[in-house]
Amino acid sequence: MTACRTIAAFAFAALSLCCRGTAAKSPTATAPPANSAATGSAVIAAGDPSGDWVLPAKDFSSTRYSALTEITTSTVKQLGAKVTFSTGVNAGHEAAPLVVNNTMYVVTPWPNIVYALDLTKPGAPLKWKYAPKPPSAARGVACCDVVNRGAAYADGTIYFNALDNRTIALDAATGEEKWIATLGEINRGETMTMAPLVVKDKVLVGNSGGEFGVRGWLTALDRRTGKIAWRAYSTGPDKDVLIGSRFKPFYEMDRGRDLGVSTWPPDAWKIGGGTVWGWISYDPSLNLVYYGTSNPGPWNPEQRPGDNKWTAGIFARDLDSGEAVWFYQWSPHDLYDYDGINEQILVDLQINGATRKVLIRPERNGYMYVLDRATGEVLSADPYVPITSSKGVDLKTGRIAMAPEKDPKAGIVVREICPGSPGGKDWNPSAFSPQTGLVYVPHNMLCMDFEGLEANYIAGTPYVGADVKFYAAPGSKNRGEFMAWDPVNRRKVWSIAESFPVWSGTVATAGDVVFYGTMEGWFKAANARTGEVLWQFKTGSGIIGQPITYRGPDGKQYVAVLSGVGGWSGGIVVGDLDTRDKTAAGGFANAVPDLKDVTTKGGMLYIFGLP
Amino acid sequence: MMRVALTCCALATIGLVACERESRSFHERQVVAARAEVATQTPLTIGGPVPPTGTQSPFQGNAVGVSDGKRLFATYNCSGCHANGGGGIGPALMDDQWIYGYEARNIYETILEGRPNGMPSFRNKIPDYQVWQLVAYVQAMSAQVPIDVAPGRDEHMQVRPAEPITPFKGRKQTGHR
Numbered sequence: 001m002t003a004c005r006t007i008a009a010f011a012f013a014a015l016s017l018c019c020r021g022t023a024a025k026s027p028t029a030t031a032p033p034a035n036s037a038a039t040g041s042a043v044i045a046a047g048d049p050s051g052d053w054v055l056p057a058k059d060f061s062s063t064r065y066s067a068l069t070e071i072t073t074s075t076v077k078q079l080g081a082k083v084t085f086s087t088g089v090n091a092g093h094e095a096a097p098l099v100v101n102n103t104m105y106v107v108t109p110w111p112n113i114v115y116a117l118d119l120t121k122p123g124a125p126l127k128w129k130y131a132p133k134p135p136s137a138a139r140g141v142a143c144c145d146v147v148n149r150g151a152a153y154a155d156g157t158i159y160f161n162a163l164d165n166r167t168i169a170l171d172a173a174t175g176e177e178k179w180i181a182t183l184g185e186i187n188r189g190e191t192m193t194m195a196p197l198v199v200k201d202k203v204l205v206g207n208s209g210g211e212f213g214v215r216g217w218l219t220a221l222d223r224r225t226g227k228i229a230w231r232a233y234s235t236g237p238d239k240d241v242l243i244g245s246r247f248k249p250f251y252e253m254d255r256g257r258d259l260g261v262s263t264w265p266p267d268a269w270k271i272g273g274g275t276v277w278g279w280i281s282y283d284p285s286l287n288l289v290y291y292g293t294s295n296p297g298p299w300n301p302e303q304r305p306g307d308n309k310w311t312a313g314i315f316a317r318d319l320d321s322g323e324a325v326w327f328y329q330w331s332p333h334d335l336y337d338y339d340g341i342n343e344q345i346l347v348d349l350q351i352n353g354a355t356r357k358v359l360i361r362p363e364r365n366g367y368m369y370v371l372d373r374a375t376g377e378v379l380s381a382d383p384y385v386p387i388t389s390s391k392g393v394d395l396k397t398g399r400i401a402m403a404p405e406k407d408p409k410a411g412i413v414v415r416e417i418c419p420g421s422p423g424g425k426d427w428n429p430s431a432f433s434p435q436t437g438l439v440y441v442p443h444n445m446l447c448m449d450f451e452g453l454e455a456n457y458i459a460g461t462p463y464v465g466a467d468v469k470f471y472a473a474p475g476s477k478n479r480g481e482f483m484a485w486d487p488v489n490r491r492k493v494w495s496i497a498e499s500f501p502v503w504s505g506t507v508a509t510a511g512d513v514v515f516y517g518t519m520e521g522w523f524k525a526a527n528a529r530t531g532e533v534l535w536q537f538k539t540g541s542g543i544i545g546q547p548i549t550y551r552g553p554d555g556k557q558y559v560a561v562l563s564g565v566g567g568w569s570g571g572i573v574v575g576d577l578d579t580r581d582k583t584a585a586g587g588f589a590n591a592v593p594d595l596k597d598v599t600t601k602g603g604m605l606y607i608f609g610l611p
Numbered sequence: 612m613m614r615v616a617l618t619c620c621a622l623a624t625i626g627l628v629a630c631e632r633e634s635r636s637f638h639e640r641q642v643v644a645a646r647a648e649v650a651t652q653t654p655l656t657i658g659g660p661v662p663p664t665g666t667q668s669p670f671q672g673n674a675v676g677v678s679d680g681k682r683l684f685a686t687y688n689c690s691g692c693h694a695n696g697g698g699g700i701g702p703a704l705m706d707d708q709w710i711y712g713y714e715a716r717n718i719y720e721t722i723l724e725g726r727p728n729g730m731p732s733f734r735n736k737i738p739d740y741q742v743w744q745l746v747a748y749v750q751a752m753s754a755q756v757p758i759d760v761a762p763g764r765d766e767h768m769q770v771r772p773a774e775p776i777t778p779f780k781g782r783k784q785t786g787h788r
Contacts (some may be wrong), residue, residue, distance in 0.1 A: 140692070140729025143700065211691075413768045451768040453685065460731055462691025462700070467768050572698060578706045583699025589697055598784040 007558030051551025056096035056150040056195045060282040061346040064431035065508045066549045070557035072511035081609045083124045092566020093149035094545035101552045110146035112162040120553045128175035134164035143211040144568035150195035161192035179226035199279040206276025210294035213463035215375040216274035230322035234274025234293040242322045250376040251398035263306035273297035278341025288316045290341040292328035300465030307332040312340040326376035337421040339366040343429040360584035364423025364524035385424035386473045410452040420448030420470040438484040442502035446470045469582040471588035494531030503569045517543025520598045539563035542599040564603035650716035666716040671748035674760045680748025696752040705752040713784035718746045
């Protein structure tokens with residue numbers, strides 16, 4: 001109970017906002033016309049022709065699709081490394097580089113250094129460097145390596161999060177601080193690892209710490225000052241969750257008063273997770289932002305009877321007020337750490353003869369969901385990996401039917417739970433090509449054994465209560481896969497088997513080429529229509545970063561990716577862990593004990609181009 | 612008659628050996644308060660090497676104390692970061708590499724004071740004798756306690772070789788990682 005009081009005491013104290021150095025002078029660099037995020041007057045359209053890459057997801061719809069066509073299925077074979085740049089950091093590099101105004105921006109894992117590289121000069125020399133110096137102690141509360149998923153650009157400003165819960169705005173031309181907002185507290189287990197989304201006058205950011213009994217939130221900051229405009233918690237009373245009169249969930253199971261309190265044991269919502277460490281999309285016509293909430297805490301589900309709202313689900317909120325408009329829960333009363341924070345791709349699809357505004361979500365629980373993004377109605381939910389943990393999704397009630405024989409009980413080992421905790425797919429985002437109509441999904445093929453254990457809440461330490469060990473799905477030798485999925489006909493079109501889990505992002509291009517990386521360090525280009533691997537290059541370390549493509553100052557198309565193994569899946573390499581313990585690295589020691597034999601750590605940026 | 616004598620003899624031998632299995636005093640909890648010497652963090656010392664302090668956990672030879680340490684290792688969420696010795700957020704403890712020293716006193720200080728790269732300080736949160744039980748268990752993970760004192764098999768999912776058969780017995784513990 002002391003712990004709960006401590007939490008309560010910190011909960012609001014930590015909201016203190018530190019602003020300094022609000023730039024007096026206006027930024028020297030003006031945004032190119034393509035950066036419509038700068039003004040909010042238009043949308044960053046899919047396939048923005050400017051050739052820049054201003055958000056990790058490329059556009060508000062999160063397509064990660066580029067309209068550039070110089071690199072095609074026939075020219076891709078001539079790709080070669082043009083520039084490499086060592087980040088000087090050895091942890092897992094999950095970020096997407098950004099390219100704006102002939103400058104490339106890279107944010108590293110802790111200590112979260114931001115580099116600006118001048119693409120107009122030979123070798124892309126350093127333009128400026130910014131070191132936010134988050135304390136080393138913050139590393140002790142980062143669940144799965146000290147990763148960072150990238151920065152965002154708008155209107156002459158680079159926005160990113162430092163591990164110690166600071167959102168930082170930098171002048172994109174000079175690297176000078178514009179403002180710093182301190183939003184959380186490491187002593188409570190909070191960190192920040194996600195990439196912000198900048199829309200209109202807001203910067204949207206969320207916290208990490210679902211394995212530390214953190215109470216999750218999404219916060220909107222004023223883009224110019226860093227002041228909090230609104231904060232929406234993922235648990236607790238409706239007023240904290242910003243649930244009001246506009247809230248109309250599609251399904252009965254998500255309706256009711258203060259469900260963020262009543263679907264938990266007393267006070268458990270205060271340490272219940274639902275963090276917001278993944279991806280945010282935005283639909284300008286509905287003025288709605290979409291984002292997922294993490295797993296509830298602790299993992300041991302017996303300690304939190306109830307549906308545990310609003311964890312492991314997706315919110316649609318009004319951008320300006322933060323009010324919730326709808327919510328859908330992928331995994332009510334999550335049993336297996338089916339963390340619900342993956343990307344949502346906003347597209348219009350022809351479904352049963354009608355054009356529907358949908359949201360595509362490859363979810364951790366193994367289902368590929370297509371939702372109506374105006375209402376939250378589930379149009380389809382199809383397995384894309386082997387699933388034993390559930391029997392399907394009931395489209396009438398919206399509820400997933402969990403398999404009773406796989407229900408975890410403390411002290412009992414439940415075997416062959418598929419997918420395992422890292423899910424059919426973890427955080428690493430998919431891409432969508434309007435040209436092929438396919439979703440390109442880098443993902444896992446993992447199952448697990450799970451034993452629930454009693455978790456104790458001690459602020460600042462993990463709150464999990466489970467021993468897990470992962471392994472390749474029975475009957476399969478590959479632990480990962482890169483696949484193309486047809487969201488209209490609801491089927492896998494092709495796939496490339498990978499020995500290790502595919503933990504990188506991907507990019508799709510109008511040249512009908514898709515790029516992704518492997519944990520051994522191969523950077524691969526595949527034919528977007530057939531899945532044939534057309535070209536590959538072995539980088540210095542395993543790839544878990546997000547590739548991008550852009551038009552350089554010379555008018556040519558380039559592809560860039562960060563190499564540098566780590567993250568949850570690469571933890572045994574980064575931490576030099578002992579794989580005789582199968583539960584090391586949160587269960588990945590059992591799944592990838594051979595990773596140390598095929599790669600070593602080290603962050604390096606690679607830029608590829610045609611001759 | 613001869614057979615009975617032999618049996619008695621054998622039983623007596625077993626009995627005597629069994630008595631040597633572990634040594635335990637009833638005063639460990641008082642003893643721990645007296646240990647205040649500080650261990651250096653490095654084998655590199657100005658003026659030449661200094662022998663190890665030789666400080667041991669009072670539970671070093673105490674199977675019950677080590678076993679309690681194992682239970683506390685889960686209770687205080689040590690396992691949340693170090694898993695079952697293989698590591699995760701924090702380093703592995705069952706191997707032979709130590710960032711902040713392998714001696715009992717080093718491990719004691721690591722738990723009590725924390726370390727700057729993520730290890731929290733448990734000062735004033737855990738009774739001193741429990742810290743020493745944890746120290747003894749952490750040393751058991753890397754085979755630094757007598758083999759018959761280390762915990763045997765447990766009743767959970769098989770996740771690692773049992774502590775007594777962790778094959779680092781006699782391996783030199785180092786400061787590198």
